[in-house]
Amino acid sequence: MLAVFGSTIANPPQELSLPFKGSGSLRTKEEGDVESANFIMDALDEFKSVSGLIPSIPKSKAYFCNVLNHVKLSILNVMPFVEGKLPVRYLGVLLISSRLMNRDCRIMVERVKSKVGDWKNKSLSFAGRLQLVQSVLSSMYIYLALVFLLPIRIIHDTEQAMRGFLWCQGEMKKGKANVAWNIVCLPKQEGGLGIKSLESVNIALMTKNLWHIITRKDSLWVRWVYSYKLQGGNFWNVPSKSGMTWGWRKILHLRDIVRPFICSVLGNGMRTSAWFDIWSKTCPLISHITPRLIASEGFLLSNVVSDIIVDGGWAWPLSW
The missing domain is CATH 3.30.420 (Nucleotidyltransferase; domain 5)
Known part of the structure; x- marks a missing residue:
């Protein structure tokens, strides 16, 4: 227990x-x-x-x-x-009770290096090493990357071990890499080898947590976020403050990355925020109309789209 x-x-x-x-x-x-x-x-x-x-x-x-x-x-x-x-x-x-440090994730790097050490003395072709990097090494960090934004140093050391195994079948040596790593991480149709960038995968996996919050997934963690962290506010409008926990700030920092790619299916307008969700080409409206102006016209920041439609027409001022 x-x-x-x-x-x-x-x-x-x-x-x-x-x-x-x-x-x-x-x-x-x-x-x-x-x-x-x-x-x-x-x-x-x-x-x-x-x-x-x-x-x-x-x-x-x-x-x-x-x-x-x-x-x-x-x-x-x-x-x-x-x-x-x-x-x-x-x-x-x-x-942990504080920010995620390099020493906290060092075990992941050691596991990757240990796996590479088991293979380096075996007679593997370049294609074989590439397959192992894609299928085995690239999956060893998935579970941790799904929960935390990993420190840059850990990402660098992990990818360094992968590069060393791919090009040198062991420790990475200067001048042995035939292609830059950022090119290697491109899809094959773009000239790369299809190895996924650890940093990009980490961000992509973390956006799953944002998606659970936005869609209000029925889970204990999402209910805790809405009752304790958001407290009736909108996820897109919560300011990132220094007093917040490290993990929550990291999640909030991802909003600017994923915001342009998340749109709302309007439907009857009862589940779409009028000011913060993207439901038309000019949205989010909060980027054009200040909260003070919204309040001065008698609206609330919690309004949904159906609240600002009366008898089939917009309920806001003509000047808007």
Whole structure:
């Protein structure tokens, strides 16, 4: 069992909700406290009485982030768990309380180099090495890249190992690369070898999280984002502030990249934001009309398209 208490955790994965997840019962609170610990223990007692199974206490740990020391001691008195130290991997995902550092992802680089080391002494043709890079090495970082925007250094070191195996069948040597890496990463129809750029794949995978938010996917993480992060606001209009967690800021920074490619199917206009969604060639309208002007005319930033249509005509001023 894994119990997490705290006020901030950077980029919690979809499988984890603050402050804890455990044994089939879930309750979300902003702060870790004794009440939450009592709730967990009551849920465990109910689980034992219903199922007849007993959770393994020696295998259970409690993790704390920004919790006062006396509160931590009180929680540990209620829960006979060992205190764990961050970072730790939970369901294969790195659980951290700060920004993702190079040392946190170094294991991914080492795994790629270890795989290359197993192959470098084998008599592989260039085509064979290319196939292994495309099918094996390029898939080893997918799971981590789906959750985090990887540090540039990690991306560089991983691609360096891939380049070394492709051109030198081992460590990369100066002057041995026949083609620049950015050309190698182009599709075959554009003159490349079809190896995907790690940075581009990382961004593409992370946009899946944006898509889940925009489409309001029925998941615990999306509901948490709307209730805790957005708090009734629009995802496209939430400002990126220094006080936000590192993972959430990274997601917000992706908005400028994906915004031009996401359009709304208007339908009856009841699910399309009038000001922030792209539903016509001039949208988003918020880029032409200021929030102050919208408010001065009696509209709300939460208005949908159907709100500004009355009797088949636009309800906004003629000057607009």
